[in-house]
Amino acid sequence: MKVLAIDTSNQAMSIAVIEDSKIIGELTTNIKRNHSERLMPAIDELMNDVHWNPSELDRIVVAKGPGSYTGLRIGVTIAKTLVWTLKIELVGISSLKMLAGNCEMSPHYLVPLFDARRKNIYTGLYQWQNGELIQVEADTHISAEKWAEYLSKKEGTFELIGEDRFLYKDTFEHYLTNRVYEAPLKDHLPKAGVLGLLGLHEEPVDAHTFTPDYLKLAEAEENWRKEHPDQLEEAYVEKI
Known part of the structure; x- marks a missing residue:
């Protein structure tokens, strides 16, 4: 099984590719830059380095939270997009479990x-x-x-x-x-290689219904929900 693992749940960004139980490549950075600008180029770079084509992937494993509200949405959105495009499996692993796995x-x-x-x-x-x-x-x-x-x-x-x-x-x-x-x-830094190994034997989830585990809503959304108690989360997402 060929797996791409993605973590953007906090400041550090980490991606890895795993084949069966072997980490083939891993890229981790710990700088204050926007994950939305860096994640896809980093994935392309790593895939090229190991001479993998996206069509060879069998599964995406993504850190599902908790963590940065924006960071989680970026990682999960890209993971789901790849899963839909490539028609492959999706697994979500706790960001905290990934850290403990170190x-x-x-x-x-x-x-x-x-x-x-x-x-x-x-x-x-x-x-x-x-x-x-x-x-x-x-x-x-x-x-x-x-x-x-x-x-x-x-x-x-x-x-x-x-x-x-x-x-x-x-x-x-x-x-x-x-x-x-x-x-x-x-x-102390998250490692996508660990994330991918933890996700190898987990059951895949439905990509259409999969959402991050925030544990706590962003302050802006908390305030919005107090003001709009009868509206769903999707309404907040549309508003922003």
Whole structure:
């Protein structure tokens, strides 16, 4: 199976091509530039580098969120467009699970996190069990303090993963004291190669109904929905 994996859920942009269980190529950048301008040229570059034709692809795996509202829409829209055009499979994987997947076979509970502003985070809880990455607690949008306090009631040790961990390191250390660790530096950026491997054995989804998992609406949309409680999300999308 030939797979293209796409992640634009945060500042970093990562794409990879996987054949069966082997990462053939991967491209990751971590700069503040518009994913909408860079994603398709990057895909073209990587596909050319590995001498693949788009018609050879069997599946697209995309990071489905949580993360940047705009970034997620860009990645998911391009993934769905490729799926429709090429008539191939689509799989969505949690952006947080992808990050947790960087820490292969870690003995700790894995705590991937993204900053969600106002002292809130997007996070979840994962663990390697018998060679498989298992979701222990569902992905959520929560205050960092409440999450750290909740984790403090669980037994075990915890590993923080993500570029934004330093924003909340003191909070986690306060509640978890000597039971919290930071992942190695190489593991804090999302990697589309990991994303693609996680998506190899997942069931494909219906591309027509697939949407990102925002966990929390953008502030502009939240305000709009309060003012238009009887209208659907599609009406908001049309308005903007």
